[in-house]
Amino acid sequence: MEQLEPFTYNHEDNIKNLNTYQDHDRKFKSKNLEAERRRRKKLSDRQLELRSLVPVITKMNKATIITDAIAYIEDLTKCVDHLTDQLLQMDKETDCVLGENMKPDGETTTSTAAIEKDIINNWGITKPEVHVIKVDGGRLWIKMVFEKKKRGGLTKVIEAMAVLGFDLIDTSVTTSKGAVLFTTFLEVICGGTMLPDAARIKEFLFEVVRNI
Amino acid sequence: MEQLEPFTYNHEDNIKNLNTYQDHDRKFKSKNLEAERRRRKKLSDRQLELRSLVPVITKMNKATIITDAIAYIEDLTKCVDHLTDQLLQMDKETDCVLGENMKPDGETTTSTAAIEKDIINNWGITKPEVHVIKVDGGRLWIKMVFEKKKRGGLTKVIEAMAVLGFDLIDTSVTTSKGAVLFTTFLEVICGGTMLPDAARIKEFLFEVVRNI
């Protein structure tokens, strides 16, 4: 085909020349040829690693590997959600059982109703103070100052920490004249990437300490 | 160098011709040009989708996106493992409790019996350590070292403090490699169900930390 005449690029020759005169003759070599090769290799390695992590691979294509990885991540997140739901439900049940057992009059009030009642009754006078600082990937530093209005309030705070999946490394609680200073350095159990943003944690904890 | 003579490929010319005569003149067009474009777009889209699924992206690089996805998958699997462990443990516990509660003869097994049973069942590897020191009339200093076997254990401790009618003045909790050091300086509230007898408090707390 004379149409293809101007296009006389020969890849094999080019490769051969590159390999032969790799360091001596740079006439046909871009400056970033080796860098590009490194980049390609790195990307390829990552994709290989990703493939090795995903259990079910429908096809060996690069695109399908990513698709399978996406499906796997979705499955995993769904699994995590389901498990946490189950765990929370179970936590709530055991709490309910304990609460009922401790009640002397034997009245069966659900914990949600009790919480609602608490919300109505305890209208905070002083606004609680909550600080959440992300130290690194999976570590947080939290400081809270709030007013202790009833006994067992600290239990709720520690409970909230457990619900959030926090592993308290170093915690200090100081009480003085009805005010509580709670500071903690903690690690997120489920891993750094699962970490919700500090603002959300702060909001959640604010609601927690608001109701105690 | 005549060796490199055949390399007359001109990318710009090729692009220009492609843009100008995209559908009319296919002189410089490979047969699989459009297919390759489709493939690239598909792959790019998948990577975009993957990126949108991973919450923490350190860099926007294609390689780092995959790296982050790998880290995310590892975190997720770790989280799933952890949650299933917890769930299994909790299932076992509730089974134990329910089994006792479900006694058909209606016999009211006291909690002490349950505790005794637990003592028999759970033979801890490391014996927990509990110290209770009476500072003055209504003030105590407590130090406990125990092994954390499950999440929410700290909640039980704080709960026990509330049950005992203790008002925690200054508390410190330090965790390291599954071991927990809990120290507190507290005040006994008048309405407490238990008298501040150090030995009895120590026994009670020992049972509490033994079961967590």
Add this chain to the structure above:
DNA sequence: CCGAACACGTGAAAC
């Protein structure tokens, strides 16, 4: 023979 998948070197552009 053809479509799909891939690695390659390259120029442009971003940081």
Add this chain to the structure above:
DNA sequence: TGTTTCACGTGTTCG
């Protein structure tokens, strides 16, 4: 500045 990342069109291989 220059190093790095990206999209591009290409030739080749495989089913």
